[in-house]
Structure formats: C-alpha cells, structure tokens
Amino acid sequence: MPSPLGIRITGTGHAVPDRILTNADFVRMVDTTDEWIRERTGILERRIVGDGESTATLATDAARRAIENARLTAKDIDAIIVATITPECPFPATASFVQHAIGAPEIPCFDVCAACSGFIYGLVVASNLLHSPAFSNILLIGAETLSRITDYQDRTSCILFGDGAGAVVLTRTQNGGSSALLNWRLHSDGSGANMLWVPAGGSRLPASQMTINERLHYMKMQGREVYKFAVKRMLEMVEQTVHEAGVRPSELAMIIPHQSNKRIIESARQKLNVPESKMYTNIERFGNTSAASIPIGLDEVRRDGRVRDGDLVLLVAFGAGLTWASALLRL
Numbered sequence: 001m002p003s004p005l006g007i008r009i010t011g012t013g014h015a016v017p018d019r020i021l022t023n024a025d026f027v028r029m030v031d032t033t034d035e036w037i038r039e040r041t042g043i044l045e046r047r048i049v050g051d052g053e054s055t056a057t058l059a060t061d062a063a064r065r066a067i068e069n070a071r072l073t074a075k076d077i078d079a080i081i082v083a084t085i086t087p088e089c090p091f092p093a094t095a096s097f098v099q100h101a102i103g104a105p106e107i108p109c110f111d112v113c114a115a116c117s118g119f120i121y122g123l124v125v126a127s128n129l130l131h132s133p134a135f136s137n138i139l140l141i142g143a144e145t146l147s148r149i150t151d152y153q154d155r156t157s158c159i160l161f162g163d164g165a166g167a168v169v170l171t172r173t174q175n176g177g178s179s180a181l182l183n184w185r186l187h188s189d190g191s192g193a194n195m196l197w198v199p200a201g202g203s204r205l206p207a208s209q210m211t212i213n214e215r216l217h218y219m220k221m222q223g224r225e226v227y228k229f230a231v232k233r234m235l236e237m238v239e240q241t242v243h244e245a246g247v248r249p250s251e252l253a254m255i256i257p258h259q260s261n262k263r264i265i266e267s268a269r270q271k272l273n274v275p276e277s278k279m280y281t282n283i284e285r286f287g288n289t290s291a292a293s294i295p296i297g298l299d300e301v302r303r304d305g306r307v308r309d310g311d312l313v314l315l316v317a318f319g320a321g322l323t324w325a326s327a328l329l330r331l
C-alpha cells in the first residue's frame with residue numbers, strides 16, 4: 001500500500017458553460033423521451049459549450065477559481081496537469097494553453113489521458129511530484145468538452161454527456177501529514193479499449209473523407225458492457241480502498257463517484273449501505289463530464305460545507321481504457 005503523503009487540497013474551483021441542453025431538447029433530436037432518459041440515467045440536463053468556448057477556456061476558468069480559493073496567485077503554481085480526453089487540440093497539451101491564459105511561470109505543463117479516471121490518475125501523479133522540493137503547489141484540472149465528440153444522431157450515447165471543468169490546488173505541507181492522500185488505486189485493462197472510444201483521428205485511422213462520412217470521429221460506446229464493468233469496479237474499488245486504509249465505510253464523510261449514470265451510483269450505494277447524503281451526485285444537472293465530474297463535485301461539496309477540513313472523502317472512477325481508480329483523502 002502506498003504511504004501517506006503530506007499534501008493538502010488548499011483550493012478548488014469549477015466552471016461549466018451557460019448553455020443548457022435539456023431532455024426535451026433530445027426529444028427533438030433523436031427517438032427518445034424525457035422519461036426514458038430520467039429513468040435509465042438520472043440525467044435532467046447538461047451544460048454544452050458555445051462559440052468561443054473550449055476545453056482550455058473551461059479549464060482556465062476553473063483554475064482561476066481554485067487558485068483564488070487557495071489564496072495564491074498563478075505565480076505560485078509549480079506545475080499544471082490537465083486530465084482530459086477532449087484536449088484543446090491533438091498537441092500541444094491543454095495544460096500549456098492554461099498556463100499562458102493564467103500567466104503562470106515557465107513551469108512543467110502536461111495532460112493525462114485516462115478518461116473518466118483521469119482526475120484520480122492526475123491526483124496520484126501530482127501527489128508524487130510533491131515529494132520533490134521543486135514543487136510546492138500543483139494545479140490539477142479535469143476538463144472536458146464531450147459535446148465535441150458526441151454523436152447527436154446516436155440516441156444510446158448522446159443523452160449521457162456534458163461539458164465542464166473542475167480544478168484543485170494541491171499543496172505540500174511543511175510538517176508532513178495533518179491531511180493527506182491516504183490510499184489510492186489505479187488500474188487499466190486495455191482489452192476493453194474499443195468498448196468506449198473515438199476510432200478515428202489518431203495514427204491508427206487518420207482523418208479522411210471516409211472517416212468523416214462514417215462518423216468515426218465521434219465517441220462509440222458499448223453501453224451495456226460498460227455499465228456492467230462500472231457497477232463491478234465501483235463497488236470493488238470502494239471496498240478495497242477503505243479496507244486497505246483500515247477505515248470503515250461509515251467513517252467516510254462523502255463518497256464522490258464519477259458521474260456516469262445514476263443507476264450505477266445507486267446500485268453501489270445500496271450494496272455498500274451508504275446513506276444517500278454521503279453518496280454525492282450532480283449527474284442530474286451536468287450529465288457525465290468524464291474527467292471533470294469528480295473535481296466539480298469536490299468543489300461543490302467543499303464550498304457548500306458538506307465536507308470540512310479533517311473529513312475523510314473517497315473518490316472513485318471508472319471509464320474508457322478501460323480504466324478504474326480510487327483515492328482516499330483526508331481533507
């Protein structure tokens with residue numbers, strides 16, 4: 001088991017576009033109903049970027065809020081990591097755009113591509129960088145514009161996804177661990193890579209007229225298979241992570257799961273016997289925002305006082321790759 005690190009989350013922030021896509025909007029676009037979407041996913045609406053907005057603009061807005069919340073300035077940031085599967089462009093990293101936009105120094109900037117598990121992957125990477133005296137404050141952002149890769153002709157997937165960004169500032173504590181990343185798990189199984197993916201636009205299948213005609217630049221998902229994988233892994237992750245850390249699920253102030261489908265979250269909640277108030281959801285308002293969903297949730301619960309310093313919070317995610325991950329934090 002990884003040893004505890006002396007890090008604190010000193011700031012959080014999030015940003016979502018103003019534009020709302022409701023279930024009623026989908027009824028006009030594909031063969032679906034508001035009732036089907038509510039019952040099968042729990043989603044009522046999602047936020048979608050408009051002209052001039054992108055992954056980097058959302059990431060930048062969330063970053064500014066997190067830095068302000070940490071009572072720091074961009075000059076205090078020693079590295080920027082962006083978790084995303086919808087980068088600003090194939091290269092350079094979205095983190096580089098954020099660095100320029102916020103006016104941070106010439107610091108390391110890179111992206112992490114681990115889909116819906118990306119924020120937790122980034123958290124573990126950032127925490128390990130903080131072992132080095134070269135780093136005191138790391139800005140970690142989960143940011144997505146899934147609307148840019150969603151096929152709005154595919155009713156089985158388009159109803160799920162939305163856009164948004166969440167950011168945290170991780171700060172190395174001087175005295176070790178009054179608060180810490182207590183335990184984490186990162187996993188992947190590439191045999192499931194094509195269960196949820198964008199087939200074209202990379203080296204395997206570069207963009208061509210054919211790939212456009214075949215709609216291969218949009219996300220393809222085997223929904224039922226991903227559902228089964230998610231239910232299994234979410235439960236397993238929560239149980240293993242708390243058990244290894246010697247913590248009982250009842251000691252957790254909040255579980256913040258990746259917001260993929262309300263039924264997946266609810267199934268795990270019931271099996272874990274966790275009260276509704278301790279299983280965070282915002283999927284009703286934002287849909288599935290992949291790497292952004294957990295940091296958006298973390299910011300919301302911190303700002304509205306549902307969690308406080310010293311509380312135990314468990315983050316758990318699963319998604320394309322396939323990947324799955326968890327992190328147990330003491331705030």
Ligand SMILES: CC(C)(COP(=O)(O)OP(=O)(O)OC[C@H]1O[C@@H](n2cnc3c(N)ncnc32)[C@H](O)[C@@H]1OP(=O)(O)O)[C@@H](O)C(=O)NCCC(=O)NCCS
Nearest residue numbers: 031032033036040116155156223224226227260261318319
């Ligand atoms: C996509 C998902 C919502 C579909 O829900 P489901 O209960 O599994 O539904 P099914 O795929 O079994 O489809 C049931 C029926 O509804 C239909 N259906 C699918 N999408 C529909 C829609 N938007 N509106 C109405 N009917 C729809 C199907 O065609 C199917 O019809 P059939 O029985 O005549 O074949 C669900 O599988 C899911 O959430 N999967 C995980 C997705 C996910 O989390 N992805 C991201 C991972 S991080």
